[in-house]
Amino acid sequence: MVDDVLMRREGAVLVLTLNRTEKKNALTGAMYDALSAGLAEANADAGIAATLVLGQPGIFCAGNDIKDFLAIAMSGMAGSPVIKFLKALVSNAKPLVAGVDGGAIGIGTTMILHCDYAVASERSVFATPFVDLALVPEAGSSLIVPELMGHRLAFEMLVMGERFTAARAAETGLVNRVVAPEVLEEAALKAAAAIAAKPREAVAISRRLLKGDPAALLARIDEEARLFAERLKSAEARAAFETFLSRSKS
Ligand code: COA
Numbered sequence: 001m002v003d004d005v006l007m008r009r010e011g012a013v014l015v016l017t018l019n020r021t022e023k024k025n026a027l028t029g030a031m032y033d034a035l036s037a038g039l040a041e042a043n044a045d046a047g048i049a050a051t052l053v054l055g056q057p058g059i060f061c062a063g064n065d066i067k068d069f070l071a072i073a074m075s076g077m078a079g080s081p082v083i084k085f086l087k088a089l090v091s092n093a094k095p096l097v098a099g100v101d102g103g104a105i106g107i108g109t110t111m112i113l114h115c116d117y118a119v120a121s122e123r124s125v126f127a128t129p130f131v132d133l134a135l136v137p138e139a140g141s142s143l144i145v146p147e148l149m150g151h152r153l154a155f156e157m158l159v160m161g162e163r164f165t166a167a168r169a170a171e172t173g174l175v176n177r178v179v180a181p182e183v184l185e186e187a188a189l190k191a192a193a194a195i196a197a198k199p200r201e202a203v204a205i206s207r208r209l210l211k212g213d214p215a216a217l218l219a220r221i222d223e224e225a226r227l228f229a230e231r232l233k234s235a236e237a238r239a240a241f242e243t244f245l246s247r248s249k250s
Contacts, residue, residue, distance in 0.1 A: 005034035007041075010189055012049040012196040014042040017056075024062035025055050027107060032081035036088040043093050049196035049203075050095040052188055053111070055102065057181065060124065063106025066133075066241050073232035077225045082107075086139050086221050089114040090214050095195045095207060099188025100124045100166075101181050109157075110139035112174060113148070116207065117195065119188040120166040121181040126174060129161040133244075134236035136227050143220040148173050 006017040016038040018025040027035075035053075042051040055061055064082065077083055089096070089111065098112045101121040109126045112118050120126075130137050137145075137158045146154040149172045156162045169175045179187045195203065231237050 004028065004031045005038065007034075007038055009048070010052075011193060012047060013189065013192045014038060014045070014048045014051045015054060015189070015192075016051065017054045018061055019056065021056045021059065023065065024059045024103065025108070026062040026065040028065045028068055029081040032085040036081070036085045039088045039092045039096075048094065049200050050097060050192045051092075052097045052099060052192040053115070054099045054185060054188065055104075055108075058102040058123070060098075060100040060102055060104040061106075061108030061111075062103060063108055066244050069133075069232055069241055070238070072229070073238070077229040077232075082138075083221070083225055086225075087218065090140070090217055090221070093204065095192070095203060097188055097192040097195065098175075099184055100126075100175065101184045103127070106130065107139060109174070110137070110141040113139065113141055113144045117191055118175040119177045119179060119184065119191055120169055120175040121184040122166050122178055123181055124166040124169070124175075124178075126157075126164040126166075126169050127161060128158055131159050132161045133240045134234055135231045136224060138221075138224050138228050140217045140221045140224070142224055143217060 004020040006019045008015050016035060018031070020026065020031065039051060042048045072080060095116045096114065098115040098118040100112065100118065102124055104112065104124060104126045106128055109128050128137065128141065141158060145158055153172055157164060164172065164174065166175065166178045170178050177187065
């Protein structure tokens with residue numbers, strides 16, 4: 001586990017904290033691997049009954065590291081840490097809770113779709129600017145978001161890249177609860193601990209019933225990844241990455 005993802009135990013809750021503040025918690029390959037390892041550890045450990053993912057105060061996650069997009073464009077997505085993490089999210093067997101304070105961008109938003117419960121602070125903002133980067137939605141979001149909020153809101157979020165405030169995220173079912181930033185971590189931990197305290201087998205069976213057969217979701221993740229990899233090679237995507245990276249240097 002790298003320092004960019006911290007892991008700690010709080011009773012029966014495994015807490016994974018994104019810890020790359022200087023880059024707004026943008027996810028690198030090593031961070032995806034650390035998150036996958038955290039989920040695997042939680043699943044294998046009988047002492048753990050729920051996992052909580054947190055960011056840092058004021059920033060949850062700025063999405064995939066945009067520099068890494070350029071590298072992935074060369075090497076492809078198949079078998080990449082991103083795809084392994086997305087599949088780990090789908091096969092994850094224990095309840096997963098997210099505590100979001102601040103920006104949740106790209107995968108910062110789409111990973112929440114795989115959580116069983118999410119708490120956000122009032123100042124959180126959710127955005128998936130895939131199309132503005134000349135990319136396409138990922139993480140199964142093109143399947144889950146229309147089911148969650150209907151086509152038009154899904155279009156607004158995933159294609160138009162509109163930012164959703166915390167209040168709107170709660171209205172549209174993206175998060176369960178909105179709290180003040182000062183109590184975000186405490187509220188998320190409390191929710192995870194409450195889930196962890198319930199009869200574990202009954203939770204696991206109920207969760208499987210609610211989630212249903214993952215085959216369509218896994219197939220969609222693969223289809224999105226194929227299209228995403230093609231888009232990464234496009235001139236318009238490269239131009240969008242260069243624009244972001246040169247902006248951040250100035
Ligand atoms: N990939 C790589 N680096 C990133 C990053 C990302 N996704 N998001 C932020 N960073 C880096 C910036 O390049 C900057 O690095 P520098 O200090 O070496 O120049 C540092 O993190 C701080 O970011 P900055 O943009 O200065 O912070 P901000 O508070 O003004 O804005 C965000 C924060 C999250 C709104 C903004 O960084 C952003 O829009 N990031 C890109 C989000 C995105 O499009 N992600 C991909 C989704 S598919």
